[in-house]
Each structure stands twice: as C-alpha cells, then as structure tokens.
Amino acid sequence: MTITNEEYWKIGRAAAGAVCVVAARDASDGTLVALTVSSFVTLSFEPPLVMFAIQHNASSYSAMVESKAFGVSLLNATQSDVAQQFASKGRQKTHGATFDFGHLLSVPLVPEALAQMECATNQVFRSGDHAIVVGLVEAARTAVGQPLLYFSRQFGTFTPL
Numbered sequence: 001m002t003i004t005n006e007e008y009w010k011i012g013r014a015a016a017g018a019v020c021v022v023a024a025r026d027a028s029d030g031t032l033v034a035l036t037v038s039s040f041v042t043l044s045f046e047p048p049l050v051m052f053a054i055q056h057n058a059s060s061y062s063a064m065v066e067s068k069a070f071g072v073s074l075l076n077a078t079q080s081d082v083a084q085q086f087a088s089k090g091r092q093k094t095h096g097a098t099f100d101f102g103h104l105l106s107v108p109l110v111p112e113a114l115a116q117m118e119c120a121t122n123q124v125f126r127s128g129d130h131a132i133v134v135g136l137v138e139a140a141r142t143a144v145g146q147p148l149l150y151f152s153r154q155f156g157t158f159t160p161l
C-alpha cells in the first residue's frame with residue numbers, strides 16, 4: 001500500500017520539531033551555504049554524533065554533502081526571522097548574514113543560538129530524495145533560553161503541560 005502525497009504531508013505537519021540552521025563552506029569556491037532544517041537529531045552519545053536530512057533539490061545539497069565539516073545552530077524562540085531567512089533558496093541568503101565562526105573547525109554558526117555545534121562530517125547516506133548527513137560533534141556551546149519549534153507550518157515554542 002502506498003499513501004497519497006496529501007497523507008504524507010499531513011504526517012509531516014503533525015510532527016513538531018526543533019528548528020536549526022546547518023551551514024558550511026563550499027569547498028569548491030569558499031562561499032558559505034546555509035539552510036533551515038527541522039530534521040536535526042542527536043544520534044549517538046558515544047561517540048557524540050548528530051544528523052540531519054537534506055533534500056536533493058536544495059541548492060546547498062552538493063556543498064553540504066561534500067563538506068568535511070558543518071555547523072549546527074539550534075535556534076531560540078526569538079529567532080524565527082533567522083529561520084525564515086535561511087529557509088529561502090540560493091546562495092545570496094548568506095551574503096551579509098552575520099555568523100560566528102567555530103574556534104576549532106571554523107564552521108559558520110548563528111550568533112546567540114540555543115546551541116552551537118562544530119561537526120566533522122562522519123557519514124552521508126543517500127535515502128529517497130534526501131541525504132542523511134551524520135556529524136561528529138567536536139566542539140559545542142549551549143545557552144539558556146526557549147527553543148524555536150515548527151508545527152503545522154507555524155513557528156512556536158514549548159509550553160510544559
């Protein structure tokens with residue numbers, strides 16, 4: 001049995017997720033690439049691995065899957081404008097954007113994010129129309145704050161029951 005596209009999209013809308021920006025330097029020309037993702041997952045404790053999925057038709061796809069290192073910034077509840085900015089398509093979105101650069105791997109990171117991770121690319125799995133990118137977290141910092149979440153096509157934050 002195969003579900004319809006509409007049924008599949010409904011599942012996607014029902015799954016709330018934390019919002020991150022993943023970013024890297026394109027090894028071919030040194031430019032910065034960045035995109036908003038909600039597919040970030042902490043994958044393994046020992047070693048400390050994280051992962052995200054990137055769609056094949058993203059303009060940053062080749063740069064991201066071929067990059068030796070990438071930054072992950074877990075956005076806070078005040079950063080929905082940052083999420084919107086990096087959810088647009090194309091390289092121009094990083095022009096003039098303000099980034100911190102990791103001290104260890106020099107990867108681009110969003111200032112004031114809830115967490116910033118410097119990751120060395122560990123494995124890339126092609127799966128359906130996405131690739132799963134796994135990174136080894138080599139350095140990280142966290143801040144206190146509320147998370148930015150995405151649910152039913154809207155940004156929001158967390159309310160305890």
Ligand SMILES: Cc1cc2nc3c(=O)[nH]c(=O)nc-3n(C[C@H](O)[C@H](O)[C@H](O)COP(=O)(O)O)c2cc1C
Pocket residue numbers: 019034035036037038039040052053054055057058059060061083086087088089090091150
């Ligand atoms: C909240 C949110 C979550 C997203 N999650 C993902 C994701 O996990 N993987 C992905 O490939 N695109 C995701 N996107 C879409 C990309 O951000 C969007 O396609 C972007 O334009 C890709 O940039 P690029 O084409 O410049 O690479 C998400 C968008 C939003 C708004």
